Amino acid sequence: MPKVTSIIVAIDFSEPSLEALRQAETLAWEMKAELVVFHAIPNLVRANPLFPHQNIEDVFQLPAIMDRATQAVEEVIETHLSKGLFNVRIVVDTGWPDTALLRKAEEIDANLIVVGSRGYTGLKHVLLGSVAERVIRYAHCPVLVARPAPKHGKILAATDFSDPAWPAVEMASEITKLRNADLTVMHSLGAKATTLSWAATPFGGGPIVPDEKSIQEARAAAHHLIETSLERFATTASIVVTDGLAQDEIVRQATVLSAELVVLGNQGRSAIQRIALGGVAETVARTAPCSVLVVRLTP
Missing domain, CATH: 3.40.50.620 (HUPs)
Incomplete structure (x- = not known):
């Protein structure tokens, strides 16, 4: 079994994703691994043939939205993570939560993906969110579905x-x-x-x-x-x-x-x-x- 050196955890600020963050921190501490805290912003830049100027406005708004999202993730880390874990970095990207997470996990060669059992994105299944389900199905590495x-x-x-x-x-x-x-x-x-x-x-x-x-x-x-x-x-x-x-x-x-x-x-x-x-x-x-x-x- 390859050594776990990089763990990526997805958060959307819902309580299940915060539980995922807490469990990812525990694993990163135990395994002495890097912890990557990932947040996906839904793709706001859409084709708008009726009002093409809206496309330009969306493009200009995106950097500010990403900055605010990064700041929000920083606040979550400050609030919910202990001060003993130093090898933590934040990644904010755009796209559908599952595809963006899977793409980023492969890009950084993560050894473990951590997701909450449910979140704010997509239709919720009774006991397992659709994002978590797709990540389990398509991930290139082990996936932890975190529950309290x-x-x-x-x-x-x-x-x-x-x-x-x-x-x-x-x-x-x-x-x-x-x-x-x-x-x-x-x-x-x-x-x-x-x-x-x-x-x-x-x-x-x-x-x-x-x-x-x-x-x-x-x-x-x-x-x-x-x-x-x-x-x-x-x-x-x-x-x-x-x-x-x-x-x-x-x-x-x-x-x-x-x-x-x-x-x-x-x-x-x-x-x-x-x-x-x-x-x-x-x-x-x-x-x-x-x-x-x-x-x-x-x-």
Whole structure:
């Protein structure tokens, strides 16, 4: 797992973005990384064929708007960050919040992006803002979706034993050591019959559920694989193997543990993989009761 040397956090002055700022500061302090505080100003310069002089006025207004935005970000940093973090810089740019953030993160070669769970921009989802959702889907590096949660020193890492899952377990292990926290690593077998499979019964289908012996053998094998990986990362952790659907079990386990952070992996950076994310990572980021760190496997 590459060392985290640059963290970029997006703020829009909403409370969720301020929580993201606080958590980004904690990570920057723990990892001795640079913290880049980013704010995107919506693109005010639009084509106006009926009143072309308005385009010129917008262009002249933009520098003053950017100056005011920079000053506002400085005030937020002064108010919400401790005085102990010195490697902080401000970046203000124009554009849609998600695309501007993703562009800037790649431009500065950030190793970690931090966003709030919701913000003022765009339509709000019930539990995850559309900006955060798109950043998770298209980012070139790990993304932390920050939510306030009790700091009980509990971190949950989820693995499905695929290649993208191991960097997530490794990163969870590193954060656990930095915080002197307790790590739990879990795997879900997905062995229980789903509601959909039961619904198929009248049409000749039916639930496919492994027998109890097979489930016990799968549990033992998963437990052994996790133990082996923990030895490789020179860390200790509690191990949990469950039977249900991964996204449901991860959220449930995070709730039971009162976890402050969930860490899980995601696929690589090809266009098809980015678009097709959905699934477990995005569902957990949308519904978890705490912050979620989605770690991307990079080439």
